[in-house]
Amino acid sequence: MSRTILVYAERRDGLLRRVAFEALGAARRLAGEGGSVHAVLAGSGGAAEDAAALQARGADVVHIADDPTLQDYAPEAYLAVLRAAMDAVRPDALLLGHTAAGRELAPRVAAAYGAGHIADVTAIEPFEDGGDVGFIRPLYAGKAFERRSFLPGHPWVVTVRPNNLPPAEPQDAGGRSGGSVQALTYAPPQLWTAVRGLLRRAGGQLDLAEADVVVSGGRGVRSAAGFEPLQALAAAFGGAVGASRAACDAGYCDYALQIGQTGKVVTPQLYIACGISGAIQHLAGMSQSRTIVAINKDADAPIFSIADYGIVGDLFEVVPLLTSEVLRTN
Numbered sequence: 001m002s003r004t005i006l007v008y009a010e011r012r013d014g015l016l017r018r019v020a021f022e023a024l025g026a027a028r029r030l031a032g033e034g035g036s037v038h039a040v041l042a043g044s045g046g047a048a049e050d051a052a053a054l055q056a057r058g059a060d061v062v063h064i065a066d067d068p069t070l071q072d073y074a075p076e077a078y079l080a081v082l083r084a085a086m087d088a089v090r091p092d093a094l095l096l097g098h099t100a101a102g103r104e105l106a107p108r109v110a111a112a113y114g115a116g117h118i119a120d121v122t123a124i125e126p127f128e129d130g131g132d133v134g135f136i137r138p139l140y141a142g143k144a145f146e147r148r149s150f151l152p153g154h155p156w157v158v159t160v161r162p163n164n165l166p167p168a169e170p171q172d173a174g175g176r177s178g179g180s181v182q183a184l185t186y187a188p189p190q191l192w193t194a195v196r197g198l199l200r201r202a203g204g205q206l207d208l209a210e211a212d213v214v215v216s217g218g219r220g221v222r223s224a225a226g227f228e229p230l231q232a233l234a235a236a237f238g239g240a241v242g243a244s245r246a247a248c249d250a251g252y253c254d255y256a257l258q259i260g261q262t263g264k265v266v267t268p269q270l271y272i273a274c275g276i277s278g279a280i281q282h283l284a285g286m287s288q289s290r291t292i293v294a295i296n297k298d299a300d301a302p303i304f305s306i307a308d309y310g311i312v313g314d315l316f317e318v319v320p321l322l323t324s325e326v327l328r329t330n
């Protein structure tokens with residue numbers, strides 16, 4: 001079966017987010033032989049390079065909405081862009097990253113077009129000709145999964161969880177000859193709020209949701225200074241630091257680092273839990289990580305039941321050893 005798929009290629013700080021390529025890879029597979037993949041880029045300036053990157057990885061047509069009103073993210077403006085792209089392309093499906101913006105825009109587009117909406121997809125299967133496409137998504141904080149499909153007759157709106165689907169690669173362009181770039185006709189809507197400035201946290205790190213390696217600390221880290229060895233290990237891997245809620249509540253680190261049911265959901269290739277007991281609310285945010293390593297001095301800590309590798313020991317001894325080993329072998 002061939003389909004027309006539209007991808008919202010989200011940018012942040014003027015750069016395409018990795019999840020845009022993951023959505024593009026899914027779009028290419030969903031489109032099938034003979035199908036077409038469109039991508040929509042929104043912003044104020046600098047889209048040409050991103051358009052080329054999307055085309056090199058399999059986008060047949062890139063639609064660019066370039067307008068000063070798109071300089072900063074505003075839901076009304078970005079919704080207007082997506083509506084203009086939906087009207088221009090009339091796709092079978094719209095794919096977005098399950099990011100803060102994607103979570104905000106997807107249901108609005110679905111409501112505007114009477115479309116079905118499946119959110120937070122972590123796998124898509126199968127892609128056989130004419131077959132039902134199953135969208136896998138976690139339920140009950142990751143304790144179960146459901147396989148959901150769309151019923152015929154409506155467009156699909158799907159958000160994909162970052163770091164789960166394989167990103168589109170240059171070979172996904174499959175010998176296509178370039179594709180085209182089109183300016184999207186978009187009428188800026190009346191905005192009711194304006195961004196007056198962005199207040200950044202000091203010491204900004206790699207986005208937790210997109211990091212391949214997350215080194216996370218819990219109450220066992222004991223202090224803000226106790227996080228330093230974890231930061232060194234994360235830096236050795238080129239990864240990010242996360243935390244349990246207990247560590248945030250204790251003031252050892254910022255709530256922006258909290259992972260879990262009421263924090264961020266991460267699915268890195270490698271998650272290293274240091275001094276974290278493994279409460280169900282924490283597991284909700286990390287149990288889908290590819291490989292989980294737990295370091296805990298209590299051999300009975302529940303975190304070991306979901307860990308692929310467990311180290312029973314004092315994190316202040318184990319973490320520096322791991323760091324020096326990673327640095328030695330890199």
Ligand code: FAD
Nearest residue numbers: 218219220244245246260261262263275276277282297315
């Ligand atoms: P603890 O449970 O106190 O565990 C500390 C661990 O460190 C222990 O296992 C101990 O053996 C080990 N340890 C101590 N010293 C060392 C050492 N030197 N070396 C190695 N190991 C050591 N929690 C979250 O994380 N994220 C959430 O989003 C979240 N949301 C919640 C929502 C609700 C509604 C509720 C009720 C709770 C939520 N919680 C959340 C809290 C959760 O229930 C736990 O209280 C919390 O996860 C415990 O954090 P912890 O594992 O760091 O601390």
